[in-house]
Amino acid sequence: MKIQRTMIISAVLLVVILVPLVMFNNFIKKNPDTLTNKNSVAVYFIRVIENDFKLTPVRRKIYKKEQKLKVALGELLRGPGPNEKKLGYSTEIPKETEVLEIRKTPERITINLSEEFEKGGGSASMITRIQQLVNTALDSAEKKPVYLEIEGVQVKHIGGEGVMVPQPLARNLNRGQDI
Numbered sequence: 092m093k094i095q096r097t098m099i100i101s102a103v104l105l106v107v108i109l110v111p112l113v114m115f116n117n118f119i120k121k122n123p124d125t126l127t128n129k130n131s132v133a134v135y136f137i138r139v140i141e142n143d144f145k146l147t148p149v150r151r152k153i154y155k156k157e158q159k160l161k162v163a164l165g166e167l168l169r170g171p172g173p174n175e176k177k178l179g180y181s182t183e184i185p186k187e188t189e190v191l192e193i194r195k196t197p198e199r200i201t202i203n204l205s206e207e208f209e210k211g212g213g214s215a216s217m218i219t220r221i222q223q224l225v226n227t228a229l230d231s232a233e234k235k236p237v238y239l240e241i242e243g244v245q246v247k248h249i250g251g252e253g254v255m256v257p258q259p260l261a262r263n264l265n266r267g268q269d270i
Contacts, residue, residue, distance in 0.1 A: 126150040132163040135226040136180040137170050137219060146222055146232075149175060159231040164190050164202065167227045183208055183219040191242070199259070200232050203240040209249040217254040225260045236260075 100178040106178070140147075151166040153159060166189050171180035187207040194201040228237050236259035239246045246256045 126152060130154075132159050132166065133227065133230045134163055135223045136175065137223070138181075139179045144219075146158055146219075146226060147180070148226070158193075160200065160202075160228065160233075161193055163188075163227050163231040164224075166192070167223060175203055182223065183212065183216045184208065184223060185220075192197065195235075196236045199236045199238060200228075201230060201238045201240055206242050211242050214249065214250065214252040214254050217250040217252070221249070221254065221256060222262075225262055228260060229262065 092169060131150040131152050134151050135146050135148050137144050138147040139145075149171070151162065153162045155231070167182075168184060168187065168190065170182045170184070176247050187205070187209045187210075189205040189207070190202065191205055192201075192203040194203070202224075206226075224239070225237075236269070241249070245258060247258070248255050
């Protein structure tokens with residue numbers, strides 16, 4: 092009798108423990124708020140880590156009908172949210188910058204930004220904002236070459252100090268090809 096009662100208690104405890112675990116696992120798999128490469132985009136901001144500035148991606152939700160690149164650029168220009176700012180995220184991209192146009196052809200993608208993108212800041216700021224743009228754009232660009240225009244003119248350099256901009260855009264600023 093005692094063994095039977097122990098087995099029943101053990102079985103009940105096992106069910107009490109396993110059922111919530113299985114349900115939680117299924118929730119995580121089916122939860123639409125879980126950000127994956129299919130339902131989100133990477134947006135690159137600056138974050139101070141151990142007294143060093145690091146280009147760091149954050150994930151932003153996209154919905155089925157939205158274009159990844161358009162959402163990614165919009166989120167990049169919107170900047171870090173309040174919670175991200177509390178965690179040390181920032182941006183070098185001027186707040187007034189706008190996406191004027193995104194043109195896609197079978198061969199390439201061209202991003203046309205407003206002139207505010209190249210306003211203010213020195214060469215370190217210019218390099219950082221280009222890196223933010225490049226990484227965000229290339230992660231969402233359907234593996235096509237991406238070119239940058241400002242006010243409809245393809246960019247060769249930006250800022251008063253003339254920071255070179257590779258065309259097409261490349262993660263390593265020294266690897267671009269000029270066309």
